[in-house]
Amino acid sequence: MTKIRGKVTSKPSKDGATQLTLEQLLDEQPNQPVEWEFEAEDIGGGLIGILSKGLYPDPLDCIREYVQNSVDAKAKTVTIRITGNSVAIHDDGVGMSVEKLRQARQLGLSTKSKAEDVGFRGIGVYSGFDICNRLLITTKVAGEAKARILEFHFGEMKAQLKAEQAVSISLPRLITKYTYFRQEDDQVDRHYTIVQLEELSSIHISQLADHVQLRTYMLHNLPIDFADNFPYKEQINSQLENHVPGYNAIRVKLVTDFAPPEVIVKPNIPNLGEPIMGIISTTDRKPVAYYWACYHEKGEVLPEEYKDYRGLVYKVKGFTIGDRERLRGYFPTARGTLYYWCTGEVYVIDDNVTPNAARNDFEVSPEKLQLETAVADTLRGLNTKVERFQERKNADKEFEKARNYLDEVENKITTFTPKQCQEAHEFLVKLSISLPKKQKKTKLDVTIAQEIIRRTETVRDRVRQIIDHPDKPTTQPIANRFSPANTASPTLSPSPQPAFPSIKPTSATPSSESSSDAVSLKPPVQNGIRAVAPMQNSTPLAAPAQDIVPLVQPTKTIAQVFEQSGFDIGENCTQLLQIIDGTLFSVLTKEMYDRVLSDLEERLEYEATGEIESEDE
Amino acid sequence: MFEESPNKVMVRRLWDLPIIQRWSERLGQPLSYFGLPGPSISDILDWRPYLGYCTGIERLRKEKKQRDEDLEVHRLIHKNVLLSGMDEFQLLLGDIEDIILNGIDEVRHRPRMSAGDHPLLFSFSYDLVNLDFLGGMGYITEKAEKTKKVRRTQALQKLLERQRGADFLLILTLNVRDKIDDELVRYLEGAQYEAESEQVRSTLRWYATCKAGMKEYRLKATVPLFIQREGEVCGFDCFCYPPLAYTGSGGARMVHFVFELTDANTILHAHSRQRIAEVVNLPLMGIKKSSLYLPEKQHPLFNFQCDDLLNFLPEQTRRALQAAV
Numbered sequence: 025m026t027k028i029r030g031k032v033t034s035k036p037s038k039d040g041a042t043q044l045t046l047e048q049l050l051d052e053q054p055n056q057p058v059e060w061e062f063e064a065e066d067i068g069g070g071l072i073g074i075l076s077k078g079l080y081p082d083p084l085d086c087i088r089e090y091v092q093n094s095v096d097a098k099a100k101t102v103t104i105r106i107t108g109n110s111v112a113i114h115d116d117g118v119g120m121s122v123e124k125l126r127q128a129r130q131l132g133l134s135t136k137s138k139a140e141d142v143g144f145r146g147i148g149v150y151s152g153f154d155i156c157n158r159l160l161i162t163t164k165v166a167g168e169a170k171a172r173i174l175e176f177h178f179g180e181m182k183a184q185l186k187a188e189q190a191v192s193i194s195l196p197r198l199i200t201k202y203t204y205f206r207q208e209d210d211q212v213d214r215h216y217t218i219v220q221l222e223e224l225s226s227i228h229i230s231q232l233a234d235h236v237q238l239r240t241y242m243l244h245n246l247p248i249d250f251a252d253n254f255p256y257k258e259q260i261n262s263q264l265e266n267h268v269p270g271y272n273a274i275r276v277k278l279v280t281d282f283a284p285p286e287v288i289v290k291p292n293i294p295n296l297g298e299p300i301m302g303i304i305s306t307t308d309r310k311p312v313a314y315y316w317a318c319y320h321e322k323g324e325v326l327p328e329e330y331k332d333y334r335g336l337v338y339k340v341k342g343f344t345i346g347d348r349e350r351l352r353g354y355f356p357t358a359r360g361t362l363y364y365w366c367t368g369e370v371y372v373i374d375d376n377v378t379p380n381a382a383r384n385d386f387e388v389s390p391e392k393l394q395l396e397t398a399v400a401d402t403l404r405g406l407n408t409k410v411e412r413f414q415e416r417k418n419a420d421k422e423f424e425k426a427r428n429y430l431d432e433v434e435n436k437i438t439t440f441t442p443k444q445c446q447e448a449h450e451f452l453v454k455l456s457i458s459l460p461k462k463q464k465k466t467k468l469d470v471t472i473a474q475e476i477i478r479r480t481e482t483v484r485d486r487v488r489q490i491i492d493h494p495d496k497p498t499t500q501p502i503a504n505r506f507s508p509a510n511t512a513s514p515t516l517s518p519s520p521q522p523a524f525p526s527i528k529p530t531s532a533t534p535s536s537e538s539s540s541d542a543v544s545l546k547p548p549v550q551n552g553i554r555a556v557a558p559m560q561n562s563t564p565l566a567a568p569a570q571d572i573v574p575l576v577q578p579t580k581t582i583a584q585v586f587e588q589s590g591f592d593i594g595e596n597c598t599q600l601l602q603i604i605d606g607t608l609f610s611v612l613t614k615e616m617y618d619r620v621l622s623d624l625e626e627r628l629e630y631e632a633t634g635e636i637e638s639e640d641e
Numbered sequence: 642m643f644e645e646s647p648n649k650v651m652v653r654r655l656w657d658l659p660i661i662q663r664w665s666e667r668l669g670q671p672l673s674y675f676g677l678p679g680p681s682i683s684d685i686l687d688w689r690p691y692l693g694y695c696t697g698i699e700r701l702r703k704e705k706k707q708r709d710e711d712l713e714v715h716r717l718i719h720k721n722v723l724l725s726g727m728d729e730f731q732l733l734l735g736d737i738e739d740i741i742l743n744g745i746d747e748v749r750h751r752p753r754m755s756a757g758d759h760p761l762l763f764s765f766s767y768d769l770v771n772l773d774f775l776g777g778m779g780y781i782t783e784k785a786e787k788t789k790k791v792r793r794t795q796a797l798q799k800l801l802e803r804q805r806g807a808d809f810l811l812i813l814t815l816n817v818r819d820k821i822d823d824e825l826v827r828y829l830e831g832a833q834y835e836a837e838s839e840q841v842r843s844t845l846r847w848y849a850t851c852k853a854g855m856k857e858y859r860l861k862a863t864v865p866l867f868i869q870r871e872g873e874v875c876g877f878d879c880f881c882y883p884p885l886a887y888t889g890s891g892g893a894r895m896v897h898f899v900f901e902l903t904d905a906n907t908i909l910h911a912h913s914r915q916r917i918a919e920v921v922n923l924p925l926m927g928i929k930k931s932s933l934y935l936p937e938k939q940h941p942l943f944n945f946q947c948d949d950l951l952n953f954l955p956e957q958t959r960r961a962l963q964a965a966v
Contacts, residue, residue, distance in 0.1 A: 103723060108732045109748045110715065114723040160716055218720055222712060226748060277728070281753060285728035 069185050069198035072131070076153035079381050083155050083228045084241045087113065088343070089148035090219045091246055095272055095342065097217060104242075105279040106233050111156075111221040119165040119215040122205075125174050128161065129203055131195070147381070153178045157223035166215040170207045177202040179223060235283045240332065242276055242288055245383075247342020249273035254292040256299050260316050263301050267314040268371045270341050293330045293367060297321045300409065304370070304395075304402045312377070312395045315402065317368030319410050323417035325364040334364040336403070338386075339371045345379050345386065354403035355410075362410045370399055412465075419466035423476055426455050430479050437487065445491050452484035478611040485613075581605050585621055589628035645683060648887040648928045652897055653687050655933055656885055656926075657812060659953055660899055661769065664810045665691040668768055672810070673754050676771030677737060680717035684771055686725060694729040696752045696767070701734040737772065738796035741803065755803075766807040770800065773812070775893075777819025778860065791821060797868070801875040804902070811900040813864065816893050817856040825863045832866055832917070840942055841918045847940045848921075857886040858940075860896045861925045868900050869913050869920060877902040879913045881920050883950055886936075887928040896925075923950065933962050 034043040049058050080086055087104060090113045094102045097117025105112045120128065128149055152159050157179025164171040181202045184193060193201075224232070232238060242248060250257040250273070264271045276288045296318040304313040317336060320326055326334045335348035351370070355363035376391040386392045433448055440448065459480060463473045583601040586593050593601065609617050665672050671693030678685050678697040685695055699718060701711050715732065722730045731753050733746035744760030745751050757763040779791035797813075829849035836842040848862035865881040872879040882899040889895040905911035924947055927936045933954075935945070951959055 105719070105723060107719075107730070108734055108746070108750055110719065110732070112719045112723055158712060162716070162720055212724075214724070216724065218723055220716060220719055222715065229748075279728050281731045281750065 064196040065194045067195040069181065069193045069195045071195050072150055072153055072181070072198070073185065075147060076150055079147065080151040080154070083224075083231050084238065084245075086151040086155060086221070087111070087232070087238075087242070088245050089151040091115075091242075091274075091276070092148060092343070093117075093219070094217065095247055095274060098272065099274060101275050101277065103277045103279060104238075106229070106238075107279075107281050109222070109224050109226070109229050111224065111232060113219045115217050117215070117217055119217055120161075120163040120172070121165055122172055125161065125163060125172050125205065128174060129176075129199065131199070149176075152176075152221050153181070155224055155228045156221035157182075158221070160220045160222065161217065162220070163217040164210050164215055166213065169209065169211055171210040173204075173206040173208065175204045175206070177204075233280050233282075235278070235280055235286075238278060238280075239286070239288055242278070243290060244332065244337075244347075245344050246276060247271075247273050247339075248288055248290055249275055251289040251292045254290070256296070256318065260299055260301065263316065264314065264371060267303060267311075268341070268373055271371070273342065291330065291333075293318075293326060293333060295321045295324075296367070299368075300406065302402070304398045306394050306398050310374070310394075312374040312391075312398050313370050313372050315368060315370040315399075317366050317406055319366045319413065323365065323414055325361075326367060330367070333367045335366060336363075336368040336370055339369045340379050341371075343379075343383065345372070346384050351399070351403060354400045355407040356404070357407055357411045357414075362407060362414060365410060365414075366406070415465045416467055419462035420468065422458065422462055423466050423468055423473060426459060426476055426480060429455070430476070430483055433483055433487070437490070440487075440490070442491070442494060445487055449484060449487045449491060452480055452487060456480045456484055475611055482611060482613070580621055582608075582621065582624065585625050585628065589625065591628065644890060645679070645681075646887075646889045647931055649889055649895075650683070651928050651931050651933070652885060652887060653684055655928075655958055656897070656954075657684075657899065658688060659955055659958075660882060661688050661691050661810065663953060664769070664901065668808065670768070672768035673766070674769045674771065675752065675754070675765065675767040676769070676812075677773045678718065678771075679773070680714045680721070682718060682721045682725070684773070685727070685730075686721075688769075689725075689727075692769070694731070694753055695727070696731045696733060696754065698733045698735070698737045698740055698746070700736050701747055738792045741796040741800050742792075744803075763803060764805065764807075765800070765803040767804065767809055768807075769810045769812070770804075771812045772797075773814045775816060777816040777821075778825070778864065779819055779821040794821075794867075798871050801868075801871050801877065801902070805875045805877075806904050808901075808903045811868070811898075811902055813868070813898040813900070815860060815864065815896055815898075816889075817860060817896060818893070822856070822859070825859050828863050828867065829859070835917060837916065837918055841921055844921050844940045844942055855938075857894055857896045858925060858938075860884075861886070861923075862921060864896070864898055865900070865920045865923070866917065868898070869915070869917075872900070872902050873911045873913060876905055876907050876911050877913075878905045878911050879903075880915050881923065882953070883923045883926050885926040885928065885933075933958060935962065 034045050034048075044052060046058070046060055049060075080089065091102055091104075094113065094115035094117055097115060097119070099115035099117035101116050103112075103114045105114070131150065132147060149159075149161075153176075157177070159176040159178060161174045162171055163173075181198055184198065184202075250260070261273060264273075277285060278288055279285045297320070299316045299318045301316040302314070303311045304315055305311050315336070333348075336351045337348045338345040338350065352360045352363045372386075372395060374391055374395060376389065377395050378387045378389070379385075380387050386395070429451070433452075437445075437448075456477070459473075459477045463470075463477065466473055468476075580588075581602070582605045583593065583598055586601065608620060612620065661672065672688075672691055673693050674685065674688075674695040674697075676684065676697065677699070678695070679699075682697065685692060685697070697718060699711065699714055701715075702708050715734075718732060722732075731750075733740055733750060733752060735747040740746050740752070744755065744757075744763040751760065751763065752765060752767075754766045755763040756766065774793070776793075779793045800811075826849050829845050833842045833845045836845060845862065848859055851858045861884040865884065869879040869881065880901040880903070882901075885897040887895055887897065922940075922943065924935055924939055924943060927934050935947075939945075948959070948963070951962065954962070
């Protein structure tokens with residue numbers, strides 16, 4: 025081939041005798057495909073500006089690109105300093121050798137491994153082209169006494185491109201002319217890389233120096249570590265390190281001129297439950313992603329101050345792909361509202377799923393479809409878990425509401441108007457239907473749930489009675505079913521503590537087994553026969569005070585049953601039995617209550633009979 | 642690129658450091674710094690235990706080759722700041738005189754320790770100002786001839802004005818080469834009118850009539866009086882430490898001054914407790930072969946029994962100095 029100024033202008037003819045131009049060659053070989061060299065001179069220098077502006081429209085994207093290199097260099101801490109009109113990104117990574125530094129200048133080529141590293145397109149180093157006039161990379165590898173520097177004079181490149189409108193310089197010539205390698209002594213044994221962007225315009229500096237915006241951007245687009253006080257930090261990090269190749273969470277220190285230095289970490293969102301974590305696989309068990317998610321323990325949307333963390337997001341080695349709204353569609357319940365109860369991340373580990381250059385999606389491929397399908401399945405499962413949690417929370421709330429409502433009704437029923445009675449009855453009917461359905465879902469103890477259900481029914485029936493018999497005075501509180509002797513209280517007490525007739529203990533018996541504080545199961549023995557303890561000193565049921573009319577009178581009380589069966593019960597036990605009595609009567613229907621007493625009577629009689637028989641023997 | 646001399650290093654560590662330590666203890670806080678750190682930020686690193694927020698200034702010239710040199714200095718400053726783990730550092734770009742006079746740098750950034758709505762009216766509140774000039778006190782330009790204003794002296798006056806109300810330590814290093822020698826002589830002659838005694842007048846005359854090769858003595862006498870006077874106008878009680886002369890890079894003769902400027906909380910101008918006589922009678926110290934010494938050449942009425950003036954130095958340094966004397 026013949027070249028003029030690097031450009032191929034002719035090729036030898038078929039017989040090699042002459043040099044032919046492209047046109048001549050085409051004439052020589054009609055209808056035949058002709059190869060013609062595409063050279064470096066055929067790539068215009070302007071391409072670099074097109075790539076830079078097109079791929080990295082936001083100055084913050086440049087920061088992201090350079091930090092990518094820090095992550096790939098296994099850095100643990102990255103300091104981003106913005107001062108004056110310059111930005112410096114310093115990492116404590118392994119540094120770059122001369123060869124690596126040379127490769128850093130390549131465009132569209134990268135020796136980085138897709139599996140291990142984040143950056144692999146070979147473009148990122150030029151992301152600063154549009155926003156700064158100089159880019160300097162100073163790097164040092166441990167054990168060497170020199171630091172190497174690669175300089176890009178972007179300002180001069182831009183000036184050249186602007187000046188040469190008609191005949192533009194080729195890209196390779198542009199880069200060759202305006203990039204330089206240097207080295208300097210650095211005797212201190214350390215390793216680092218510093219990327220400095222110099223002479224940024226004031227517009228770009230003001231965009232970058234917006235502390236809040238910069239922090240938010242970094243939190244969402246860089247592999248930032250959790251706050252030290254996040255309770256699941258170690259748990260999640262260790263799983264991610266095990267399952268996500270190249271996972272490397274970094275601490276980023278942000279230093280700007282007019283704000284105190286700040287170490288940026290993911291915040292400790294309060295009230296998060298234990299993380300749910302796991303591998304996401306295709307149907308043939310190929311792992312494609314690893315995820316973790318936590319949802320709000322109180323069954324609420326994450327608080328407003330953490331709204332940027334609501335939902336889940338794709339990550340590739342810590343870098344965010346797209347935004348958190350992307351995965352919302354996999355939470356179908358209530359149009360995705362449960363999605364905002366959760367926070368989490370989905371780390372893509374299938375190397376064949378490639379983020380696009382803008383990092384807002386993945387490149388279209390069968391693997392992308394597989395990933396999205398697998399993620400959809402997993403997140404639907406997560407949705408179901410959250411849904412169940414929601415149901416449980418709702419059931420708990422309903423039972424709690426029911427309990428509070430019952431207390432309120434019991435307190436105020438004597439003052440209810442007919443309309444209020446009607447409203448209360450309607451509500452209680454609904455409760456008595458809904459609570460049994462919710463019983464399986466609630467976290468409450470079964471007996472407590474059942475107690476609330478029974479109470480609901482009882483109060484419902486009570487209110488119904490009031491409605492049916494409006495003329496009868498209803499001053500008798502539901503809880504105080506028995507008119508206590510001289511201790512009548514017309515008002516409801518919040519907890520059912522009926523004042524039952526006090527039953528004084530029987531006279532002291534020769535048996536030392538009984539004590540005034542304990543219920544003696546053995547009636548006193550006289551002449552070998554345990555006599556039935558007479559109901560001495562027991563106060564008969566007092567006539568109710570005139571303004572209190574008991575609506576329901578039990579036949580007996582538990583205390584009376586014990587007494588009549590001949591058992592000694594002390595004063596403390598009497599009080600205890602009164603409490604038990606009141607509770608039973610409040611939750612059971614009268615028929616059930618009477619049945620319990622009847623059953624108790626039979627058992628006590630059996631016990632007493634059995635005891636006497638054994639003594640005879 | 643500029644490399645500092647071993648003598649400069651000694652001045653910083655032997656002389657400035659104890660003063661800075663005292664100042665920090667007196668203020669009870671790390672000192673905010675405003676100055677010219679240079680590419681290696683040596684002064685900041687040497688004084689780091691006593692420093693808080695630092696504002697460094699580095700020029701940015703327009704001509705391409707000079708600009709490239711300046712940008713390289715910026716790179717080194719940033720590198721050294723980052724590698725030393727310093728968080729609280731700000732780099733302003735431009736000539737320090739312009740920044741002091743204008744209140745902002747070339748890219749319109751303001752000093753961190755500045756307050757106010759308009760750059761021309763900004764007040765500064767730095768605890769330590771280190772003006773380590775390569776050049777001299779002033780240069781007469783055509784404009785300066787007409788306006789009688791020399792940028793460096795204007796900047797010093799403006800600095801004092803901006804710092805009004807905020808106690809600070811001023812460290813000033815000047816090359817003996819300048820173009821305002823006549824002005825310095827005139828100043829010393831004028832100061833005689835305010836002298837308290839014939840002795841002081843005589844000393845001032847001696848400084849004013851110093852021959853060639855003794856320029857550092859003239860500076861030694863003039864600069865403290867100038868700073869004291871300008872400081873008092875801005876409400877400061879000014880205390881001057883003994884000036885120090887040494888040979889810097891490239892054989893340049895430098896004179897080094899340290900002033901404590903304490904706000905006297907006055908409406909009218911302040912009066913320094915250190916009288917003119919004391920200022921004028923201060924010794925001119927020297928650094929030679931990395932050691933501090935008291936040169937034999939002092940003004941005729943100098944009292945070599947001046948140990949009390951050096952009480953601020955660590956004992957080891959004082960003993961070495963006494964042994965040399």
